[in-house]
Every structure is written in C-alpha cells, then in structure tokens.
Amino acid sequence: MAQVKITPRSDDYSRWYQDVIAYAELAEQAGVVKGCMVIRPHGFAIWEKIQADMDARFKATGHKNASFPMLIPMSFLEKEAEHVEGFAPELAIVTHAGGKELEEKYCIRPTSETIIGHFFSKWIDSYRDLPMLLNQWCNVMRWELRTRIFLRTSEFLWQEGHTAHATHEESKEEVHRMLQVYADFCKETMAMPVVCGTKSAHERFAGALDTLCIEAYMQDGKALQSGTSHDLGQNFGKAFDVMFQDQDGKRDYVWQTSWGTSTRLVGALIMAHSDDDGLVLPPKLAPIHVAIVPIYRKDEEKEAVVTEAKRIAEELRADGLTVEVDDREGIKPGAKYYEWERKGVPLRLEIGPRDLESKTVMSKLRVAELDERGRPQKVALPIEDIGVHVGRLLDEFQEFLYERALALREENTVSIDSWEEFVATFADGKSKFVYAHWDGTEATELAIKDATKATIRCVPLPGHGPAPEPGKCIKSGEPSAQRVLFARNY
Amino acid sequence: MAQVKITPRSDDYSRWYQDVIAYAELAEQAGVVKGCMVIRPHGFAIWEKIQADMDARFKATGHKNASFPMLIPMSFLEKEAEHVEGFAPELAIVTHAGGKELEEKYCIRPTSETIIGHFFSKWIDSYRDLPMLLNQWCNVMRWELRTRIFLRTSEFLWQEGHTAHATHEESKEEVHRMLQVYADFCKETMAMPVVCGTKSAHERFAGALDTLCIEAYMQDGKALQSGTSHDLGQNFGKAFDVMFQDQDGKRDYVWQTSWGTSTRLVGALIMAHSDDDGLVLPPKLAPIHVAIVPIYRKDEEKEAVVTEAKRIAEELRADGLTVEVDDREGIKPGAKYYEWERKGVPLRLEIGPRDLESKTVMSKLRVAELDERGRPQKVALPIEDIGVHVGRLLDEFQEFLYERALALREENTVSIDSWEEFVATFADGKSKFVYAHWDGTEATELAIKDATKATIRCVPLPGHGPAPEPGKCIKSGEPSAQRVLFARNY
Numbered sequence: 008m009a010q011v012k013i014t015p016r017s018d019d020y021s022r023w024y025q026d027v028i029a030y031a032e033l034a035e036q037a038g039v040v041k042g043c044m045v046i047r048p049h050g051f052a053i054w055e056k057i058q059a060d061m062d063a064r065f066k067a068t069g070h071k072n073a074s075f076p077m078l079i080p081m082s083f084l085e086k087e088a089e090h091v092e093g094f095a096p097e098l099a100i101v102t103h104a105g106g107k108e109l110e111e112k113y114c115i116r117p118t119s120e121t122i123i124g125h126f127f128s129k130w131i132d133s134y135r136d137l138p139m140l141l142n143q144w145c146n147v148m149r150w151e152l153r154t155r156i157f158l159r160t161s162e163f164l165w166q167e168g169h170t171a172h173a174t175h176e177e178s179k180e181e182v183h184r185m186l187q188v189y190a191d192f193c194k195e196t197m198a199m200p201v202v203c204g205t206k207s208a209h210e211r212f213a214g215a216l217d218t219l220c221i222e223a224y225m226q227d228g229k230a231l232q233s234g235t236s237h238d239l240g241q242n243f244g245k246a247f248d249v250m251f252q253d254q255d256g257k258r259d260y261v262w263q264t265s266w267g268t269s270t271r272l273v274g275a276l277i278m279a280h281s282d283d284d285g286l287v288l289p290p291k292l293a294p295i296h297v298a299i300v301p302i303y304r305k306d307e308e309k310e311a312v313v314t315e316a317k318r319i320a321e322e323l324r325a326d327g328l329t330v331e332v333d334d335r336e337g338i339k340p341g342a343k344y345y346e347w348e349r350k351g352v353p354l355r356l357e358i359g360p361r362d363l364e365s366k367t368v369m370s371k372l373r374v375a376e377l378d379e380r381g382r383p384q385k386v387a388l389p390i391e392d393i394g395v396h397v398g399r400l401l402d403e404f405q406e407f408l409y410e411r412a413l414a415l416r417e418e419n420t421v422s423i424d425s426w427e428e429f430v431a432t433f434a435d436g437k438s439k440f441v442y443a444h445w446d447g448t449e450a451t452e453l454a455i456k457d458a459t460k461a462t463i464r465c466v467p468l469p470g471h472g473p474a475p476e477p478g479k480c481i482k483s484g485e486p487s488a489q490r491v492l493f494a495r496n497y
Numbered sequence: 498m499a500q501v502k503i504t505p506r507s508d509d510y511s512r513w514y515q516d517v518i519a520y521a522e523l524a525e526q527a528g529v530v531k532g533c534m535v536i537r538p539h540g541f542a543i544w545e546k547i548q549a550d551m552d553a554r555f556k557a558t559g560h561k562n563a564s565f566p567m568l569i570p571m572s573f574l575e576k577e578a579e580h581v582e583g584f585a586p587e588l589a590i591v592t593h594a595g596g597k598e599l600e601e602k603y604c605i606r607p608t609s610e611t612i613i614g615h616f617f618s619k620w621i622d623s624y625r626d627l628p629m630l631l632n633q634w635c636n637v638m639r640w641e642l643r644t645r646i647f648l649r650t651s652e653f654l655w656q657e658g659h660t661a662h663a664t665h666e667e668s669k670e671e672v673h674r675m676l677q678v679y680a681d682f683c684k685e686t687m688a689m690p691v692v693c694g695t696k697s698a699h700e701r702f703a704g705a706l707d708t709l710c711i712e713a714y715m716q717d718g719k720a721l722q723s724g725t726s727h728d729l730g731q732n733f734g735k736a737f738d739v740m741f742q743d744q745d746g747k748r749d750y751v752w753q754t755s756w757g758t759s760t761r762l763v764g765a766l767i768m769a770h771s772d773d774d775g776l777v778l779p780p781k782l783a784p785i786h787v788a789i790v791p792i793y794r795k796d797e798e799k800e801a802v803v804t805e806a807k808r809i810a811e812e813l814r815a816d817g818l819t820v821e822v823d824d825r826e827g828i829k830p831g832a833k834y835y836e837w838e839r840k841g842v843p844l845r846l847e848i849g850p851r852d853l854e855s856k857t858v859m860s861k862l863r864v865a866e867l868d869e870r871g872r873p874q875k876v877a878l879p880i881e882d883i884g885v886h887v888g889r890l891l892d893e894f895q896e897f898l899y900e901r902a903l904a905l906r907e908e909n910t911v912s913i914d915s916w917e918e919f920v921a922t923f924a925d926g927k928s929k930f931v932y933a934h935w936d937g938t939e940a941t942e943l944a945i946k947d948a949t950k951a952t953i954r955c956v957p958l959p960g961h962g963p964a965p966e967p968g969k970c971i972k973s974g975e976p977s978a979q980r981v982l983f984a985r986n987y
Contacts, residue, residue, distance in 0.1 A: 037612075039573070040566040040603065041594075045616055048561035048631065055562065071538035072545065076530040076652055077567075077605075077636055078589075083529070096596050099568075101605070104531075104589040104651075105640035113530065115567075115591070115605070122527075126535055141538065146567055146636065150595035161594075162566055 013349070015283045020227045025156070027277055030349045031286040034156055034273075042154040042161030046270070049350060052294035053273055054164065058144060060196045060291070061166065061268065064188050070140040070168060075122050077145065078113035083121040086246040090120065093213020097149040099161075115148040120214065120239065120265055123169045124247030131171060131261060134253050138181070139171045157274030158231070158497050165269035171261040173253060175240070178262035182238045185266040186219045189234040197272070198289040198408035199223050199279045200416060201233060202440070202472060202492055204465025209449050212265075216240040222464045222492065224416035225278040228438035230464045230494035233275050236266035274497070279412050286351030287373055289408050290401040296328040297397060298347040299368075300340050302359035316358050319368065319393055326394045328401075348373060353404050354397065356388075366390045370397075372404050374411075416440060422473055422490060429481050429493075433459040438495035442473050444487035446480035455482050455493070464492040503839070505773045510717045515646070517767055520839045521776040524646055524763075532644040532651030536760070539840060542784035543763055544654065548634060550686045550781070551656065551758070554678050560630040560658060565612050567635065568603035573611040576736040580610065583703020587639040589651075605638040610704065610729065610755055613659045614737030621661060621751060624743050628671070629661045647764030648721070648987050655759035661751040663743060665730070668752035672728045675756040676709045679724040687762070688779040688898035689713050689769045690906060691723060692930075692962060692982055694955025699939050702755075706730040712954045712982065714906035715768040718928035720954045720984035723765050726756035764987070769902050776841030777863055779898050780891040786818040787887060788837040789858075790830050792849035806848050809858065809883055816884045818891075838863060843894050844887065846878075856880045860887075862894050864901075906930060912963055912980060919971050919983075923949040928985035930954075932963050934977035936970035945972050945983070954982040 014022040033050030037043040084091040098114040144166045154160050172178040193199045201221035211218045215237040222230045244260035252258050280287040299320055301312040313334050320330040333343045357369040367387040375383040388396040420440040423429050432439055456462050475489035504512040518524055523540030527533040574581040588604040634656045644650050662668040683689045691711035701708045705727040712720045734750035742748050770777040789810055791802040803824050810820040823833045847859040857877040865873040878886040910930040913919045922929055946952050965979035
C-alpha cells in the first residue's frame with residue numbers, strides 16, 4: 008500500500024478527523040441512507056472492546072441486560088409532554104407494514120424511556136421488585152440535519168440503562184453511581200479524563216429533572232459530551248403508571264433513572280489521542296496490540312526471521328495480546344510501518360538477522376519521543392521474557408496517553424472573569440475549557456452562546472473544576488455561586 | 498413465591514411452551530408493538546451466551562464483525578428481482594423522518610444482502626480484497642401475520658454472515674463450512690442434534706442459488722429450522738455490480754454467501770430439552786449454573802449453614818461458574834427448589850446442619866432419575882474438592898442432554914414407503930421425522946403439504962439421514978434418487 012497523506016491537524020482539524028477514520032478504515036458515511044454510517048471491522052472491533060469493558064462494569068453494579076422493541080407506538084411518546092416535544096422533530100416514522108397502512112404509527116426508538124416505562128408498570132408491583140436495574144445495548148434513530156461520523160449520526164449504537172427505585176434518594180444515588188462508572192471507564196480504559204457535572208436546564212434531557220454528564224476535552228479545545236445520566240424523578244412513572252406498594256402498604260410512583268453512552272465514544276477516542284500520522288489507541292481498546300514486521304534483504308534470511316517473528320507472536324498471544332505478523336511480500340518495511348501506525352497499533356516490533364544474533368528485537372511505541380538524531384525513539388528489547396517487556400511497555404503507554412491527555416486539557420483550561428477575554432478566547436473558531444461565572448438564567452446562557460458559540464457544558468460536581476466561590480456573571484454581572492464550564496462543543 | 502402449575506406437555510404442547518417461557522421469565526409478547534417481544538434478563542442472558550460462543554466460532558474461521566444501517570432504500574431491494582418478491586410482503590416502511598415525508602422510502606432491514614452488496618462494490622476491486630468475510634449481529638424486521646414468541650416474531654435479533662469470494666468453488670466451501678459451524682454449535686453448546694441438508698427450491702432463500710439448513714427435532718415431533726447458509730452465486734454481485742480483477746487481469750463478479758441464526762435458537766433450546774417442571778438448560782448456556790439452598794430450622798443453625806453455602810459458592814465461582822445462594826427469608830426450601838427448576842438451573846446443592854457434620858452437600862441435577870422411593874435421585878458430594886465434583890456433574894449433564902435429545906429423535910425417526918402410513922403419521926396434528934422418497938417437483942411437494950401439513954425440511958447432506966438409495970415418490974410414484982426429510986415444522 009502506498010503511503011498516504013493525512014491532512015495535518017493544524018491545516019484543517021475537521022478534515023484531519025475524517026482522514027484518520029478513512030485511513031484506519033474505521034467507518035464511512037453510508038451515503039445512500041441519510042446521516043447513517045457503516046462501521047467497518049477495525050472500527051467495530053474498538054466498539055466491541057468498549058462494550059465488553061463497560062458491560063462488565065454494569066454487571067458488577069448489579070445491572071442486567073434485556074431487549075425491548077425498536078418500534079414505539081407514537082401515542083407512548085405523547086404521554087410525557089416534554090419528552091415528545093424534545094424528540095418529535097428527530098423521529099423516523101413507520102407508517103406501513105406488511106403491505107398495509109398502519110392504524111397506529113410507530114417511531115423507531117430515539118431512546119426507550121417510554122416503552123420501558125410501559126413494561127415497568129407490568130413488572131413492578133411491590134417494593135420487593137425494586138430496585139429494577141436494566142440495561143439495553145441496541146441501535147437508536149434520531150434524524151439529524153447535520154451529521155458527523157461517530158459524533159452525530161442518524162442511527163447510532165448505544166447502551167441505555169433504565170432503573171426504577173423506591174425513593175428519590177436511591178434513584179439519585181444511582182444517577183451519580185453510573186456517572187462515576189462512565190468517568191472511571193473513560194479514565195481507566197479510554198485513557199481520557201472527563202469533567203463530571205450537571206447540565207443547565209436548557210441542555211437537560213427531555214423529561215428529566217436533572218441531567219448529569221461527562222465532558223471530555225478534544226485536542227482542538229472543544230468539548231465532547233461523552234455520556235449522560237438522568238434523574239427522571241417520577242415523570243415517566245406518572246406517565247406510564249408505574250406504581251409500587253411500599254413496606255407499609257402505601258402505593259407510590261417509582262423513581263427512575265436512565266443513562267447512556269454511544270458509538271460517539273469512538274469519535275472521542277480519536278480526537279483525544281490521535282495525531283498527524285493517524286489513529287492512536289490506548290492498548291485496552293486496541294483491536295491489535297502488536298504488529299511484528301520481519302526485516303530481511305535476502306531470501307535465505309527470510310525463513311529464520313519470519314519463523315522467530317511467528318514464535319514471538321505466539322508467545323505474546325499466550326498472554327492475551329492480539330498480534331499481527333506482517334510478512335506480506337512486495338511491501339517495504341517503511342510502508343508497513345505507516346500502515347500499522349495509521350491503524351493505531353500501540354506497539355511495533357521489528358526483527359531482522361542482526362536481532363536474531365543479538366537476541367533482541369527493536370520496539371517502537373505508536374507515540375515515541377524523538378532520539379538525538381530527530382527520529383522516533385526505538386528501544387531494543389531482549390527476546391527472553393519478551394512478554395514481560397511488551398506487557399510493561401503497553402501498560403506504560405496506556406498510562407502515558409492518559410497523562411498526556413490530562414496535561415493537554417490542563418494547559419488549555421482557564422478561569423476567566425472578563426467578558427473581553429472570554430470573547431477573545433472563543434474568537435475565530437477557537438475554544439478552550441473556560442471556567443467562568445454565570446447568573447443561572449437561560450437568557451444569559453443563550454446570549455453567551457449567540458455571542459461566542461460557547462455553551463455551558465456543565466456545572467461541575469464537587470471535585471471537578473475550581474472550588475466553588477461566589478462571583479459575578481461574566482455576561483450580566485449578576486451574582487453567581489460558582490463557576491461553570493464553558494466551551495465550544497461537538 | 499407460590500408454586501405454579503405449568504401446563505403439562507401432554508395436555509397442550511403450545512400452552513406448555515408459553516408457560517415455560519412465562520414462569521422462567523425469559524420473554525413476553527410486547528403486545529403494544531405488533532408481533533414483537535421483550536426479552537427479559539433471564540432470556541437475554543441465554544442469548545448473550547449463545548452470541549459469545551458463536552461469535553468465537555466465527556472469529557476462529559476468519560470472520561470480522563461490522564455494522565450496516567438498519568434502513569435500506571426501497572430501490573435497493575428492487576435490484577434483485579427474486580429477493581424483493583420474497584421480502585416485499587413482510588416489510589415495515591419508513592415514509593417520514595425529521596418531520597418531512599421522505600423522497601425515497603426506506604424499509605427496516607429484513608436481511609442485509611442488498612445494502613452490504615452496495616458496500617462490497619465500494620470495497621472490493623481486486624482478488625487481493627477477497628475473500629471478504631463479514632458478520633453482523635443486529636435486529637431485523639419481518640412483519641409476520643402469525644407470531645410465536647422466540648420462534649417467529651416481527652422483530653428478532655440475529656447474526657447475518659456475508660462473504661464474497663473469487664470463485665464459486667470457494668463460496669460453496671464457505672456455505673458448507675458455516676453450516677458445519679452451526680451444526681457443531683448446536684451439538685456442542687446447545688446439546689441439540691441437527692440434520693444438515695439442502696432446502697427444496699420452494700423453500701430456498703429469495704435470491705439464492707441454494708439454501709442449506711440445519712433442522713432440529715422438537716419434543717412434539719415437529720422440526721425447527723435453526724439456521725441457514727445460502728449460496729448466493731453471483732446474483733447480488735450482478736445486482737450491485739460487485740466486480741473484482743483476478744490475477745490475470747480479468748474482471749468478474751464476486752461469488753457471495755450469507756448465513757444466519759437468530760433468537761429463534763432460544764425457542765429451539767426450550768423445545769429440545771425442557772419438561773413439565775419448566776426450563777431445562779445445558780450448562781454451557783445456563784445463566785446460573787448452580788443454586789445453593791441452605792436448609793435450617795432454628796436461627797442458631799442458620800449462620801453456620803449460610804456461611805458455608807457462601808464459601809462453597811465462592812469456591813465454585815473461582816472455577817468460572819455462576820452461583821446463586823438462595824438465603825431468602827420466608828420462603829420454604831421446596832418453593833425455592835421449584836423456582837430454580839423452572840428457571841432451568843442445571844444443578845442444585847442443598848446444605849443443612851447434618852451436611853456440615855458429614856462434610857457433604859446433597860446435589861440434584863435438573864433432570865434426575867428417580868430413586869427406589871420414587872423421588873428424584875440426589876447424590877451426596879464431599880465438600881472437599883467440591884469444584885471437581887460439580888464440574889464433573891455439569892459436564893455429564895451437558896452430555897446427557899445431548900444423548901437424550903438424540904435418542905428421542907432417533908426413536909421418532911422413520912423411513913416410510915406407503916402413502917397411507919405417511920398420512921397416518923401426520924394425522925391429527927402429529928409429527929415425526931419421516932424419510933421418504935420424493936420426485937423432486939414442486940407440485941408434489943405442495944400436494945403433500947396440502948394433504949398432510951408435512952413439509953420437506955431438507956434433502957439430507959451425505960452422512961445425514963439414510964444412505965441414498967433410489968426409490969419411488971411416496972405421493973406420485975415417480976422415480977426418486979434419495980429419501981428426503983419430511984416433518985411438520987415451526
């Protein structure tokens with residue numbers, strides 16, 4: 008394969024993002040189905056790893072998976088007034104089926120609070136049935152005008168947790184618990200730090216009392232909402248008559264939550280770590296951990312080198328790693344290097360005749376510091392105990408990516424108290440993570456957005472962002488109890 | 498929980514099937530969405546195990562997962578004449594989206610040959626791109642008039658493999674390879690024997706040259722088609738212009754296959770193994786392997802017994818088993834036994850004060866022979882090395898279920914040469930697996946179906962069914978080269 012040129016981030020960040028996806032063969036626009044995408048094997052393998060890791064976290068916190076219909080009667084959506092108002096403009100509607108026009112139209116689920124509320128009302132009768140802790144991995148459809156691959160597509164894959172509880176205290180605990188599960192996943196598995204916070208009323212989920220979120224910092228200074236966790240109060244309980252009898256025989260509506268993350272996380276991963284050479288993946292989500300490239304000039308060298316490469320691959324596979332030995336003919340080592348780099352393989356091993364003699368292999372991490380000659384640092388690893396050395400390098404790389412992403416965010420996080428400085432920070436398409444005071448009104452929120460395109464990403468939870476201190480709203484000058492996080496966003 | 502009464506199979510097999518599903522809380526009819534079902538956590542956990550096992554088999558044979566849009570432009574279906582004719586009556590159509598009527602209507606995928614054909618044409622250019630071996634786990638929609646939970650629902654979950662090859666020989670190999678993967682899965686994991694064969698032209702997949710299938714024997718004598726593997730020839734290649742250049746520079750259409758299994762397998766599992774006490778599951782697909790019921794009369798006995806039950810559970814979990822300790826208050830042991838039996842837990846352990854003294858636990862497999870007093874056999878297991886004993890019992894139980902299912906099928910498989918006997922065998926709703934001669938014409942096939950409701954399940958592949966020998970058609974008396982499998986079917 009020929010070496011290809013990925014648009015540098017500094018030239019055009021949006022184009023760079025598309026190039027990274029195209030050259031790593033992660034996904035592509037479906038084209039023939041408006042706003043939808045095809046996730047190709049390399050991209051889907053990343054999503055499978057996200058799913059497996061997250062699913063284990065859901066199960067460890069007591070949740071069980073289930074499957075609900077993808078079609079929802081339109082009358083269901085209308086039972087919760089705010090919910091239908093929020094989702095109606097984005098619905099895809101099934102009007103005909105089995106050769107006939109349907110008496111009641113269905114929408115393809117944009118989210119499943121309504122239909123799950125209906126079944127909760129059938130399954131829940133007593134406090135003994137609570138908490139009910141369900142999750143569903145599925146596809147949903149929201150007809151979007153402007154789409155961007157992985158970040159905003161008409162159809163996307165996601166998980167939606169839906170739980171019912173006996174008290175508001177318990178359901179609020181669940182909302183925070185699952186937000187923390189998301190934050191831990193982002194940090195530990197995606198190597199991506201997030202800010203945890205509460206959405207403003209304007210950005211709240213349609214039908215929720217409160218929406219919590221995790222916001223990730225992308226390399227271009229914008230924020231990406233990477234997961235949300237909603238306190239639904241008794242809104243859907245009342246709409247779908249989900250009642251339970253408590254220990255004293257009193258009947259009340261259940262308190263519900265819902266929480267979700269989606270294939271959007273793959274977009275987050277790309278914009279958190281990748282570079283001008285293409286995709287960069289943390290080892291915990293890499294479909295291929297190690298690419299081994301045998302190096303030889305003469306045919307008589309080939310057999311010994313390839314044999315040893317395959318033996319090392321088997322040794323590493325026994326440790327649970329996925330390893331490719333790239334012994335394709337007719338492609339130069341340099342071209343192979345570029346290809347594996349573009350695909351985000353965390354570690355490359357090169358092995359040639361001299362390495363056989365010295366019983367070492369040359370290793371290069373996907374992101375490496377430059378050596379004294381200005382070339383990416385390579386490190387010789389002893390073949391003996393290669394698994395230990397590779398394991399250590401991958402662990403360090405996972406940690407390195409997190410630290411690098413955190414440092415980048417910290418460098419680009421500022422507290423601002425002057426409106427002029429605020430406007431300048433977001434001028435010409437620029438963005439940072441800006442903590443500033445806000446008077447708490449929707450009018451001011453929208454005025455700031457109109458003037459700067461910066462939105463309130465969240466009101467940080469304790470431990471996130473600067474410690475709360477009273478101040479004056481950056482725009483209106485009215486009193487404010489704490490700074491909130493502003494950024495442009497995807 | 499109160500003991501519930503499952504309708505005995507001899508009273509009403511269809512009602513029994515529904516009762517087993519309801520009392521094991523596997524799934525239920527959605528009701529509000531026509532023909533669709535909700536898969537509840539216990540049922541979904543079985544499906545997850547089916548998926549995990551089968552997915553590993555697909556990956557071991559070189560296939561990769563991907564994700565394609567759930568909506569397909571109607572014009573795509575029309576590109577393959579037989580395909581659209583076969584599926585048009587069952588389509589659900591999206592006519593409106595984003596608040597507007599769509600210029601081109603979409604259907605919700607009933608299967609994905611067409612849209613995947615479209616992308617194959619973009620991705621395949623040279624013999625070096627072949628074979629392309631993809632699989633997709635997803636939901637599909639076929640608007641069915643008569644539905645039956647798990648067996649035939651409007652929406653169902655499935656996997657669909659789609660592959661493209663350079664020669665017909667290679668694609669035919671793939672068709673057989675994946676049928677064998679299905680047959681191995683059914684035998685090794687579901688403990689369910691299947692007959693492998695070829696469908697008659699009448700039962701073929703719309704758009705295929707040939708459809709291979711696995712047919713499983715259900716306890717009531719009917720057959721359940723449990724998976725299909727299609728030789729698509731160049732039909733979709735031509736419809737979607739999927740061409741490749743071979744090593745000599747010649748361009749030709751690719752040869753494609755597709756193959757699928759679905760949540761219908763959960764129905765097969767139920768009807769292959771379960772009994773009048775409810776669900777019976779092979780250990781390899783059981784969400785819970787072992788239920789431990791602590792037995793005590795006095796409070797002072799309780800702590801020691803429950804503590805030991807939990808210790809044993811931890812020991813078994815360390816071996817990878819899923820174990821429930823049922824220490825619920827206010828429910829008698831007998832009621833607990835019924836509940837775990839209904840849910841299909843393969844092994845129950847009972848532990849009481851006397852067991853602590855003798856350092857044993859009483860064990861009972863879900864299906865056990867009766868002892869001399871006419872009660873289900875229980876076996877005392879030493880607590881020392883409990884994991885070894887439990888592991889052995891579960892392995893034996895997995896094997897036992899397969900042998901039992903095979904024996905039942907063999908008892909009810911006959912070769913018939915007289916039309917009167919054939920008619921009598923299928924009279925009054927009865928069914929067996931009947932091998933009989935057929936003249937190979939659709940007219941005879943339909944005449945037999947009209948007269949008896951028995952259908953040709955398949956023309957057995959070599960090694961399945963009786964060895965080929967020439968004979969005369971059971972209905973027309975015309976010559977026949979081999980017997981084919983007849984049965985009523987789900």
